[in-house]
Amino acid sequence: MSIVVVGSVAFDSLKTPYGVRERVLGGAATYFSLSASYFTEVRVVGVVGDDFTPEHEAVMKKRGVDTRGIQHADGKTFFWKGEYGENVNEAKTLQTDLNVFGSFQPQLPAEYLNSDFLFLANIDPVLQTQVRDSMPDVKLVGGDTMNYWIKDHRANLGDMLKRVDVLLINDTEAKMLADDNSLPRAARKVLERGPKALVIKHGEYGATIFFRDGQFAGGHHPFRAPALPLEEVRDPTGAGDSFAGGFMGYIASQGEVTRNVLKHAMFYGSVMGSFSVERFGTERLQSLSREEIDERFGMFRELTHLD
Amino acid sequence: MSIVVVGSVAFDSLKTPYGVRERVLGGAATYFSLSASYFTEVRVVGVVGDDFTPEHEAVMKKRGVDTRGIQHADGKTFFWKGEYGENVNEAKTLQTDLNVFGSFQPQLPAEYLNSDFLFLANIDPVLQTQVRDSMPDVKLVGGDTMNYWIKDHRANLGDMLKRVDVLLINDTEAKMLADDNSLPRAARKVLERGPKALVIKHGEYGATIFFRDGQFAGGHHPFRAPALPLEEVRDPTGAGDSFAGGFMGYIASQGEVTRNVLKHAMFYGSVMGSFSVERFGTERLQSLSREEIDERFGMFRELTHLD
Numbered sequence: 001m002s003i004v005v006v007g008s009v010a011f012d013s014l015k016t017p018y019g020v021r022e023r024v025l026g027g028a029a030t031y032f033s034l035s036a037s038y039f040t041e042v043r044v045v046g047v048v049g050d051d052f053t054p055e056h057e058a059v060m061k062k063r064g065v066d067t068r069g070i071q072h073a074d075g076k077t078f079f080w081k082g083e084y085g086e087n088v089n090e091a092k093t094l095q096t097d098l099n100v101f102g103s104f105q106p107q108l109p110a111e112y113l114n115s116d117f118l119f120l121a122n123i124d125p126v127l128q129t130q131v132r133d134s135m136p137d138v139k140l141v142g143g144d145t146m147n148y149w150i151k152d153h154r155a156n157l158g159d160m161l162k163r164v165d166v167l168l169i170n171d172t173e174a175k176m177l178a179d180d181n182s183l184p185r186a187a188r189k190v191l192e193r194g195p196k197a198l199v200i201k202h203g204e205y206g207a208t209i210f211f212r213d214g215q216f217a218g219g220h221h222p223f224r225a226p227a228l229p230l231e232e233v234r235d236p237t238g239a240g241d242s243f244a245g246g247f248m249g250y251i252a253s254q255g256e257v258t259r260n261v262l263k264h265a266m267f268y269g270s271v272m273g274s275f276s277v278e279r280f281g282t283e284r285l286q287s288l289s290r291e292e293i294d295e296r297f298g299m300f301r302e303l304t305h306l307d
Numbered sequence: 308m309s310i311v312v313v314g315s316v317a318f319d320s321l322k323t324p325y326g327v328r329e330r331v332l333g334g335a336a337t338y339f340s341l342s343a344s345y346f347t348e349v350r351v352v353g354v355v356g357d358d359f360t361p362e363h364e365a366v367m368k369k370r371g372v373d374t375r376g377i378q379h380a381d382g383k384t385f386f387w388k389g390e391y392g393e394n395v396n397e398a399k400t401l402q403t404d405l406n407v408f409g410s411f412q413p414q415l416p417a418e419y420l421n422s423d424f425l426f427l428a429n430i431d432p433v434l435q436t437q438v439r440d441s442m443p444d445v446k447l448v449g450g451d452t453m454n455y456w457i458k459d460h461r462a463n464l465g466d467m468l469k470r471v472d473v474l475l476i477n478d479t480e481a482k483m484l485a486d487d488n489s490l491p492r493a494a495r496k497v498l499e500r501g502p503k504a505l506v507i508k509h510g511e512y513g514a515t516i517f518f519r520d521g522q523f524a525g526g527h528h529p530f531r532a533p534a535l536p537l538e539e540v541r542d543p544t545g546a547g548d549s550f551a552g553g554f555m556g557y558i559a560s561q562g563e564v565t566r567n568v569l570k571h572a573m574f575y576g577s578v579m580g581s582f583s584v585e586r587f588g589t590e591r592l593q594s595l596s597r598e599e600i601d602e603r604f605g606m607f608r609e610l611t612h613l614d
Contacts, residue, residue, distance in 0.1 A: 181393040184536035205512035229491035
């Protein structure tokens, strides 16, 4: 089954201890689309400027991603410049030019509206709510957000939280959103505000999914997927969006959404995140095979399974 | 099979968001002994002062711990006063009185010398080396250390590292010991200095065991055990020593030391750590049953196992 993703398409200039890249293709919707494309049919909604060429679009098309929802606006594409030091878990933002993304109004092509799954990448929660309400019949909605919206757009974010089935955020965001320093307590508080499940991403320590009681067949205890202990994290940019792509893509590829499907989705999310950080930008996500993905899935299983 | 543990016996004054306790029984060897006592026969080596009463010793004796190796010296028992804030992962030390522990010279009773397993809790690496060399025929030696020894006693610590089979430390200590901010790289560097396996404890994110190539039957890939997402961590004191007690105690209870045994030991370590923090001091560790332990082992399995 197909999935619609709405979010940023961008150019990133990146500096990590492993090197420098100028203006490579990035953005949450891009990472998500490429990652999810290994599991299901992906339809992307975003906005780009006149510096976005057919060659850039071809990166997604080659992976079978439907790009009819990418609007072309006058001006420049969203640009982000960031740097990672020794601690790859923390990005230092050097420059953010919203450009055409600053006035983004998501438009869903009519052909997208029959999709069963939807992912709202990190954009203004007002827009997330609009998009979600324009697809009332989807089977499952996933969503992301960030510090900026949590701090200063609480009410709008509250509306959005009532409309997502699974929220995917990181430790810091979960604690900030719930105003609680205990992750398990924060998880419970966030679930009380709407989502049926909450995925908290712990970076190199993996990710945990918390369930609201009685929401998915198979129990409500949390479930944790590990991350791969990688000696060389070349570029952590997009790891979270790649996780979300693997997670949602796998769910969309399955007939029904059970606890068991969500558990496997956690592992596939971790798998895709681990690939993403091995090379700069979306490079690794462009050239995978399903065999490589399933082989790594086996490694993840080994990492945490008792005989 | 029996295990000898050498380390501190102490009184702790504790303050956490859940309350205050004055001068409760603590110390690495105490937490370790109580935790390991659910798996195997434990023999403890330590030193106490004249404020340590038969009632204190009875806490260990009731759990079947052999306390003949506890020396009684003139003066007061090691005292630690600490406080935990909102972030339970960080203790703030308010007072440390080494007292009789400051001139501790471990003496192993003759009856201990036939033990097959040894755990060197966090004490001066010179003493750790002496004890280890006095038991040349043990099957497996586990060891702990801390920032203080890593910073200023590098050479002595190097001697100790050559003599332990499994080192158990936390993230910060591993990075400091290897002088490397990548945990997987740090693990490899630490393993090059002696240990056959390295357990890195990640607090609420669980723990990972890294193996030196070819050291244990069954492969050398790392293995990760989760931690339980606990809403109420009443007192994190001794969590690492309780982990070590479950880990080493389980190993000592098994006939041979294989990768599979070490993987299960990681889960039992996490289980015992999770019990320890539920109540203040060693309270929870004094009153467990093997049934409760195995039930929680099942919860840990559920937390990370795919069907």
